[in-house]
Amino acid sequence: MADTHSGEIVAELEHVSRVYRMGSAEVRALDDFSFVFKRGEYWAVMGSSGSGKSTLLNILGCLDRPSEGQYRVRGTPTSQLDDDALSDVRSRELGFVFQSYNLIPQLDVLENILVPLFYQDDPPADGEQRARRLADRVGLGKRLEHRPTELSGGQQQRVAIARALVNDPALILADEATGNLDSQTALEILALFDELHAEGKTIVLVTHEPDVAARAERVLRLKDGKIESVYENRKVQA
Amino acid sequence: MKRASLWRTVRLGVSSLLLHKLRSALTTLGVLFGTSSVIAMLAIGEGASEKAQAEIRLLGSQNVILRSVKPREDFASNQQTRVNSYGLTDSDYERVSATFPGVGRVVPVREIYEEVRRGSRAMNPRVLACPPVYRDVTGRQVLEGRWITDQDERGIANVCVLSDEVARYLFPVEAPLGQTVKVGADYYTVVGTLMPRTRQRSDAPGAGEQTQAEVFIPLETGRKWYGNLQVKMRSGSREMEEVELHEVVIEVDQPDSVPTVAAAAREMLSRYHTQKDYEVVVPLEQLLLAEKTKRIFNLVLGSIASISLLVGGIGIMNVMLATVTERTREIGIRRALGAKRRHIVTQFLVETVVLSVGGGLLGVALGLIVPLIVEHFADMPTVITPSAPILAFLISAGVGVVFGIYPAWRAANMDPVEALRHE
Ligand SMILES: Nc1ncnc2c1ncn2[C@@H]1O[C@H](COP(=O)(O)OP(=O)(O)OP(=O)(O)O)[C@@H](O)[C@H]1O
């Protein structure tokens, strides 16, 4: 495992709360939540519906801001960042994989993979090469010119994973990434995550399914916006 | 990189629009008609004023011209006498020069219906018998030699001055000065040629039939050798015509007096002529008329243009708002993947501008065709200045920007989390 980097803090939440006010009612989707994600870790986030998993992921992904507390990405406090700077963090440090794939329908496979680089201020010169290599890696090297509608769900999710990797992110965030897939395809996608983990990527994967959570290295269980339990999976294979 | 990414944004915009071809095409119609009206408006207005200016150039802005016009055929009388007697009289001329206030020089002109020959070359220019002052009053300029003089008049000299067109045709090789030409049965010595008076494309052929082929001889010479009674060959049959004066050119002292003099002339002629065998041509009136036509056209087409552009712009905005809603999720995805607000603004603004500029380009094409059709069927001259299509194009792009800003702003200010959850 990537021990060279272990210990470096990728994402850090300090007393983070996310409060939704609906009239007089108040929902604390995250409640005084403190946690640290370190480089190379592979976390599964579990919890019943409404426990705050997506809220956590949105804050980790700089799509949402804490109502209280501080969130730091690689040491940078996000409360001091404006909208543009948060977008910058997303395009440079983060990779998203969604439940419903979320590819852009007008773009072909290669263009979809390239989107995050398109929004970087100075994108790498070898971006397209990298995108092609990633497409190869997820097994879609021969479908570069296909539109998302011409691909199966599993293939679309592979493209989404390639897209999440193209900017070489510090943190990969996946919200129920296998939720829409049949079990066989889900296993293939999980195998891909395993590979990424083996390469030392930091992954946070939200899931409902214990089978999926069992593939991760560690499990974080939420309840009512708070940590219910944290435990490490015992791996059969090294 | 910046340029490449803009180019990519444009391509993306085009491909997004192509997903809904019919919708995009219909959306551009308003701008299409708007821009074409702008061009048509400018072309027709410009044409009207150029026509008027050409008119003035030919006739003189301070002149009032009286012309003999053959009244409508009266078969009964025509058959009996076989002589058409009509038109301006010497007494008309005297009344004008003696009694009209505000009048400068008054020039009587006779037209002689004869062929002009030089050797084997023959043509039928307007042969005008006129006093020397004619040149001054109508602003013609001598190219070579001289103009008709008082001495020519007194001596009833057989001399002539040729317009450029006639000189070129009858004397393709030699210099015309000092040579002789034959007008009807008589020989005339060429004493001068005139500068060409360039006829504009837009000069209306209908306005008093000003041909450029003209031969001038002294008035007295014309009176002496060709009486009032002339034979005119007309579609194979001979016709006798009795006309004392074909034209009387009145030079008015001041531009302000032109309408008064014109009114007085109309008054006088209607009192002394039992039939309408004359016309009064007032170039200044034509200018005013042209200006009025231009104003009316500008008003009508200008309103059509602005309404079309407004409606077209609102249509585009409406479609873009629908597009933004429809593509909320795409916006969320792009924001999640690192798009800044300005990226989203640019994307939708570019799309709107592509729509409106597309309509604008088609509008320019249509706007270039419409004046041709107007010219052909409505017999109105049109002039397309190069700035018109450019202006129209810029207006269409402007419409895209103005009406695209709000939808783009809406798109850019969506909450990414909400947008991702949309559907
Ligand atoms: N925009 C919102 N407005 C109001 N309340 C919200 C909003 N978003 C989330 N919540 C509330 O916050 C709480 C946590 O929601 P969250 O989406 O994080 O749950 P989750 O763990 O992802 O659930 P699921 O497993 O169903 O996806 C829920 O009670 C939810 O109703």
Ligand SMILES: [Mg+2]
């Ligand atoms: Mg959720």
